[in-house]
Amino acid sequence: MDVKLNQDAREDFLNLDTRQKAGFQEEKKNLKAWPATSGAKPLENRWKGHFRLVLCKDWRVLFRVLPGTVEPDHITVVRLRHRSVAYL
Numbered sequence: 001m002d003v004k005l006n007q008d009a010r011e012d013f014l015n016l017d018t019r020q021k022a023g024f025q026e027e028k029k030n031l032k033a034w035p036a037t038s039g040a041k042p043l044e045n046r047w048k049g050h051f052r053l054v055l056c057k058d059w060r061v062l063f064r065v066l067p068g069t070v071e072p073d074h075i076t077v078v079r080l081r082h083r084s085v086a087y088l
Contacts, residue, residue: 001031001032001034001075002032002073002074003028003031003063003075004074004077005076005077006076006077006078012079012080013080016080019056020056020059020080023055023056024055024061024080027053027055028077031061031063031075031077032075034075037053040052040053041053043062046087047062047087050062050063050064051064051065058082058083058084059080059081059083060079060080060082060086060087061077061079061080062078062079062086063075063077064076
């Protein structure tokens with residue numbers, strides 16, 4: 001499974017510290033195993049259709065699985081933010 005970052009997520013990634021960047025690289029490997037991704041939780045309401053992973057305790061990876069014709073085509077990470085602002 002291909003994992004892509006949208007523009008907002010790329011900017012968020014640049015603002016992470018070294019430990020958080022390393023943690024995201026590990027979670028990116030986890031995402032590539034979709035749908036066997038460990039710890040992914042579906043979101044509701046405004047974020048319906050998205051999922052989240054916990055990154056370094058208080059940080060969140062928000063992503064979408066974009067469908068292909070037979071199986072999911074790729075995953076797009078839309079945010080890499082602290083939980084206090086990730087869902088705003």
